Amino acid sequence: MRHVLWLGGAPGAGKSTVAERLARRYGLRRYHADTRTWAHRDRALAAHHEAAVRFETLPPDERWARPVDELLAMSLHRARGPMVVDDVRALPSAPLTVAEGTTMTPAVARALPGRAALWLLPTPELLEKRLAERELGPGPLALYRRLALEIEDEVRESGAPFLTVDGTTDTTEEVARRWAHPLAEGPHAEGPAERRALLREANEAAVAQVAGYFGRPWADGEPGDRELAFSCECAAPGCTAKVTRAATRIPAAPVIAAGHRARPFAQGPEGISPS
Structure with missing residues (x-):
């Protein structure tokens, strides 16, 4: 481990x-x-x-x-x-x-x-x-x-x-x-695609958490009634942006904060930086 x-x-x-x-x-x-x-x-x-x-x-x-x-x-x-x-x-x-x-x-x-x-x-x-x-x-x-x-x-x-x-x-x-x-x-994620996959994994876990709560017999409401602050999936190492939306299933497209984009990143001597 x-x-x-x-x-x-x-x-x-x-x-x-x-x-x-x-x-x-x-x-x-x-x-x-x-x-x-x-x-x-x-x-x-x-x-x-x-x-x-x-x-x-x-x-x-x-x-x-x-x-x-x-x-x-x-x-x-x-x-x-x-x-x-x-x-x-x-x-x-x-x-x-x-x-x-x-x-x-x-x-x-x-x-x-x-x-x-x-x-x-x-x-x-x-x-x-x-x-x-x-x-x-x-x-x-x-x-x-x-x-x-x-x-x-x-x-x-x-x-x-x-x-x-x-x-x-x-x-x-x-x-x-x-x-x-x-x-x-490390080991670290090998590239931007894997970084985005890890961010999506964390966002999906948050959705599952809300669904689990509303699945209790004593809970009132639906997952769509709750908003979550999802992690921006732009994969930039320094990004801390959040995207607030209903806590339902995440769309197939990346969840990207305004002004951000899912651009490729290159590995340089100081770490990962925009290509």
Whole structure:
């Protein structure tokens, strides 16, 4: 499993942003654990996992009114770890995969060793700022705060490498510095077509996540009612653009942000640049 870079940490630490930017810059695959939430919950239900069954059978309003210890159990924070291991083990060995999410615990990384691992731990001030930006209800807010504490305790007790995030520095650059050797060594996507395929793969995973949510018997609405910020599929290494559209099936044509185009890229001495 030397093709895996593990990026864990608390909610609001910036894991998804860092993983996406590094994946685009270096031509890597991105595994975002959140996009597997409902697939993992279905696996837990099939195994008659008590907390998973309770989550699905409680009405949403009553579910989020439960005590935070029960919310933590129903989040399947630890139960999903082995499922993450199964997912990542099944991925191709090239290019490198950045596997990120709150479920990336030190125990998960030990169960499936990778090239490198790092956990992002936000300061209390940054955590509260990021959670406020999400406009969460009381139940999810309590759960995310508890998850942040659980994850920090797990990381510190295990002696796992971590980076304290306070919002004053560029987290992506710091992670890139710490992972300089594996990021340089690769393997990377071999060209723009493979880069676009990796971006499409990540966008399709986001669509599947929304479809999984609306497929629950208690969910109201349809996937088309939800908008997603899709990654621009122009394949430019430095692109950070998003394309907002309904969370339904992605068209066959590349999803390209305004002013961008799917142009070829050439490999030069300083990396990939427009040809």
